[in-house]
Amino acid sequence: MTLIIVGAKISTFTRTIRLALEHLNIPYELLETLPHEELAYKYNAFGKIPTLTDNDLVVNETLAIRRYIDHINEHHTKSLEPEGIQKLLQVDQWVSIASDYAFRELILAISKPRQGMEGKGQCEADIQASLKNCLDRARVVLRAIEQHLVSGKVQENGWLCGSSITWADLFMFPVFADFASLPERKLMQQESPQLWKWYQRFAKTDIAAKTFQGTVADQRKESHQSSL
Template sequence: MMSFTVIGTPFSTFTRTITLGLHYKRGKEGTLKLRESLAIVRYLDRVAPQPTLCISAGDGRALIEEQMWEFVSMVASHGFPAIEFGVVKPRMALTDEGKATDAEIRESINTGVNRSRRFLTIIEEAMSPEGYAFGEKLSWADFFLYPLLADLRAIPEGELLSERMLAWMESMDKLEAVKATTPGTLSAGARPS
């Protein structure tokens, strides 16, 4: 069994993506240094191909594997800034500061909420109507999206999550990898240090 060391805070959504994959693949520590999430997950798939977190043609809505990587890219490039920097982090900073009312906080993050709403609509349209992001097969798409939506669900703006997204999250919550990576996250009540 390959083993790995992850250097990052559990509060980080990208750190959680990597640790979700490692828990799923049962890896623990190593010496190679990679810094970017996409490079790390591609490496993990190469050195620990089973259980796979890639999709194949015919897995749910997927015609080709690149659809999963496109999904991952949209989450990292558009979802992360919209949800984390537009909603979650500003909400938490203002809440922790304790000076603004909920109405003032909502007004302050309204632009981020609107961007997040658009992102969620687009990403949900790319998902299979049930099951994981691409149907019955768990993939990197799920592990990239879950940390963002777990943070969103932990704050009042979690009301943006549709029934489909909430059902998907409930199925994700049952995974041992998700349970193992929950401590130290916003959904467990942690705050950035």
């Protein structure tokens, strides 16, 4: 039976898993639910998304889903895990940075509140004033990410952990794709120029295009493009 991903196109963690399955050509169906809806709780006691199901197997938590995808992909030529302990450790560091610092300071602290305020019709000046403190924290995180990226010696035209796409790229991209669609993208361009280049490269991949529809960036694309 086909794998089922219980999640939402707008969810960054769901997009990570969809990017992986698209990259590895593993067929799946998306069973759509937002967090904390009945369907989300049916598969996850915390009401979070995504969940992966494979027949009777139910896997919660993106990290565990990652491990399961690697397991079923074991004998295929394309892999999301690089060779060698150094590169594996680099991947894990990026996964943790994306899921913790970047998700918290850019998505939870800025993207979601901004969209909530825009939805309520608040004016741009008020939105910017409310986000001011969060932007200061975001700046620190973006600087640190840039430092981490530069010290990892990412090659021009390469991916975060070498010459092929790994889980590092797939955890990082959805967060930065959403963030880049906000006016606050300027902070990323200023503080993280190498990260910005990587984001733009990844945005051109076919898997980014295949999973774009329904994301925050998709919903904001008109205002985003006109302000670029």
